Amino acid sequence: MNRRDFIKSLGVGLAAVLAPRCAASDEKKKLNFVFFLADDMGWRDAVCYGSTFYETPNIDRLAREGMRFTDAYAACPVCSPTRASIMAGKYPARMGTTDWFGAPQPETVGRHWTKNKAMLPAPYNDRLALEEVTVAEAFKQAGYTTFFAGKWHLGGEGYFPEDQGFDINKGGHHRGSPPGGYFSPYKNPRLASGPDGEYLTDRLTDESVKFLDTVGDNPFLLFLSHYAVHTPLQSKKELHEKYKAKAATLAAHNGPRFIPEGQRQARQVQNHAVYAGMMQSLDESLGRVMDKLQALGLGDNTAIFFMSDNGGLSTSEGSPTSNVPLRAGKGWLYEGGIREPMIVKWPGVVEPGSVCSEPVTSTDFYPTMLEMAQLRLRPEQHIDGLSMAPLLKQQERLNRRILYWHYPHYGNQGGFPGSAIRSGDWKLIESFEDGRLELFNLKEDIGEKNNLAASMPDKTAELHKALKAWRGQVGARYPRKKS
Numbered sequence: 001m002n003r004r005d006f007i008k009s010l011g012v013g014l015a016a017v018l019a020p021r022c023a024a025s026d027e028k029k030k031l032n033f034v035f036f037l038a039d040d041m042g043w044r045d046a047v048c049y050g051s052t053f054y055e056t057p058n059i060d061r062l063a064r065e066g067m068r069f070t071d072a073y074a075a076c077p078v079c080s081p082t083r084a085s086i087m088a089g090k091y092p093a094r095m096g097t098t099d100w101f102g103a104p105q106p107e108t109v110g111r112h113w114t115k116n117k118a119m120l121p122a123p124y125n126d127r128l129a130l131e132e133v134t135v136a137e138a139f140k141q142a143g144y145t146t147f148f149a150g151k152w153h154l155g156g157e158g159y160f161p162e163d164q165g166f167d168i169n170k171g172g173h174h175r176g177s178p179p180g181g182y183f184s185p186y187k188n189p190r191l192a193s194g195p196d197g198e199y200l201t202d203r204l205t206d207e208s209v210k211f212l213d214t215v216g217d218n219p220f221l222l223f224l225s226h227y228a229v230h231t232p233l234q235s236k237k238e239l240h241e242k243y244k245a246k247a248a249t250l251a252a253h254n255g256p257r258f259i260p261e262g263q264r265q266a267r268q269v270q271n272h273a274v275y276a277g278m279m280q281s282l283d284e285s286l287g288r289v290m291d292k293l294q295a296l297g298l299g300d301n302t303a304i305f306f307m308s309d310n311g312g313l314s315t316s317e318g319s320p321t322s323n324v325p326l327r328a329g330k331g332w333l334y335e336g337g338i339r340e341p342m343i344v345k346w347p348g349v350v351e352p353g354s355v356c357s358e359p360v361t362s363t364d365f366y367p368t369m370l371e372m373a374q375l376r377l378r379p380e381q382h383i384d385g386l387s388m389a390p391l392l393k394q395q396e397r398l399n400r401r402i403l404y405w406h407y408p409h410y411g412n413q414g415g416f417p418g419s420a421i422r423s424g425d426w427k428l429i430e431s432f433e434d435g436r437l438e439l440f441n442l443k444e445d446i447g448e449k450n451n452l453a454a455s456m457p458d459k460t461a462e463l464h465k466a467l468k469a470w471r472g473q474v475g476a477r478y479p480r481k482k483s
Contacts, residue, residue, distance in 0.1 A: 030219035031373050032302040033139070034293070035365075037086070037223070037288055039079060039151055039230040040330055041222045042312020042323045043339045044270070045279060053246070053270040054279040058287030059343070062306055066345030067392060073361040073422075074310045077330060077337035077407055077415060078103075079176055080153050082309040082362050087154065087164065087380025088132040089366030093406035094474040095132070096125040100176055101153055103409060106480075114410040118433055119417060122408035122477040127155030128164065133381050135366045136165030139221045142375050147211045149204045150225035158482065166223070170207040178227045182234040182278075186289075199236055201228045201278070205285040209292045224289065228282045231317050235277025243276035264315040264414035266329065266336075267322045275320035303372055305365065306347040311337040316413040327448040331411025333420045333429050334448050338405060346372065350392050359422060361403055364388050365462050404470050408432060408479045417479045421467040428463035430452075432479050437464060 043049060046056040048063040075085035080101040092098045099121065104112040106120040114121070115310030130133075136146045145168075149163040161169040171191035172460035180187035184198040194203055208224050250271060258265035270276075281296075286306070293299040312321040314329030314336060323329050323336035332339055342360070344350060366382040371389045390396045405420040417432045425443040430436070439453040439460045453460045 013138045014311040033221045033369060034221055034302055035223045035305045037225040038282055038308040039227055040313050042306035042321045043230055043326055043341055044323055045312055045321055046341055049341050051270055054276050056283040058283045062345055065352050066343050067350045067356055070357045071359045072340050072342035073338050074319050074340050075362045077310050077332055079309045083154055084128045085362045086365050087128060087134040089363050089385040091384045091474055093476040098406060099409045101126045117410050119479040119481055122479050127159045134165045140165050145218050146221045148205045151227045171204060177230050181232050201226060201281040201285055205288050208289055212292050212296060226282060229278040233274045233318050233320055235274045237279050239277030240274050243273035247271045247273050261328050262414050263317050267314045267319040268324050270322050272320040300347045306343040308340045317416045325447045331413030332415040333405055333407060333418055344392055348390050356391050357405055358391055358398055360388055406476050419467055421463050423463060
């Protein structure tokens with residue numbers, strides 16, 4: 001047994017020894033958790049966030065019952081790094097997990113479309129290290145049953161959900177998109193195929209609902225991590241037809257449907273019928289889980305987290321959604337790539353229908369959930385996270401440190417290698433290709449159209465200095481110029 005497995009077994013053993021000290025009635029009072037993670041869903045892809053084309057009654061219902069965050073961020077503009085930050089409570093740059101797992105390394109970039117770019121990408125770790133004590137492991141050690149369904153994308157065999165604290169794994173493996181598409185047969189090594197034509201989003205919901213039927217009085221963490229609305233763009237035929245007809249009734253868009261973003265084009269209007277159908281299926285999944293909790297009498301003792309892992313796909317692979325008024329989308333350090341829809345329901349604590357504009361990020365989930373469950377915090381683990389519990393209780397603002405991003409890679413969606421920092425309303429982006437600095441006041445310019453770097457040199461220098469200092473603290477890796 002290696003050191004890491006020994007520590008894990010010791011933690012689980014201690015939990016088992018201590019468990020009898022708690023009366024059965026106390027066990028029933030433990031707060032349950034559902035974490036609902038969408039893939040590639042944009043900030044404006046729900047009605048409660050401003051969409052006028054997609055239909056999301058269940059996401060909107062969750063917003064009415066919980067707290068909706070306006071300034072919530074993913075730790076990275078692509079998926080694996082953000083997912084690692086949720087599990088470990090650390091910035092991707094600190095763990096070296098800065099690109100999606102499967103992206104080119106410096107030595108393999110010659111086989112990738114970025115081979116003619118000016119820089120070699122920074123090397124990155126293509127798995128969530130087993131030494132990280134995940135949030136699932138923390139809850140498992142506390143006596144929770146832990147369940148995972150859907151997209152994992154945090155490492156290959158030996159690094160799957162069952163190796164990182166989840167008792168049950170339905171569909172989580174190394175791939176970032178469904179290998180067989182959204183219709184059965186799925187070709188998924190951790191999910192048996194269903195009847196031909198079964199829809200993956202529905203199947204993952206079925207598995208989650210079945211799990212809820214088994215929990216009884218035992219506390220649980222249910223992590224439903226959908227592949228939707230990631231490519232391939234595939235929706236049910238009837239939903240495709242529904243939104244195709246709906247799109248045909250829309251008035252002509254006042255302005256261009258696409259505008260230039262770097263060497264790409266960014267979608268400016270939401271009218272993609274297939275994507276809208278995928279959004280409806282995602283929304284229905286949330287509704288089914290919420291309804292099941294209520295039917296089982298678990299609704300009043302279950303916290304629900306809703307989040308997306310990066311911004312909506314707007315500049316490549318069909319460019320199916322628009323993040324306007326935010327700039328760009330997935331793969332970019334602009335707001336469209338990192339600002340996310342996020343809702344938290346904490347029955348009896350969160351004021352229904354409340355809205356929070358405090359900046360938060362995906363590293364904050366770990367300490368937040370521990371505090372909500374009245375479990376021991378692990379500051380040595382979730383070193384980059386802050387508990388959002390004071391915000392959820394509406395007691396006080398966070399003593400918020402500055403937020404940082406480090407993406408030293410060329411995004412598949414056209415984004416450039418760089419870093420970013422947000423402090424208050426100010427945001428600075430640095431491009432590693434040419435050293436270009438962009439400064440924006442997000443309160444006045446949420447679309448990041450007006451670069452103030454030249455006109456405000458002092459603020460630019462202040463934030464750039466802080467950004468460089470942070471990169472040194474976390475041991476950030478850099479791209480390098482090709483020789």
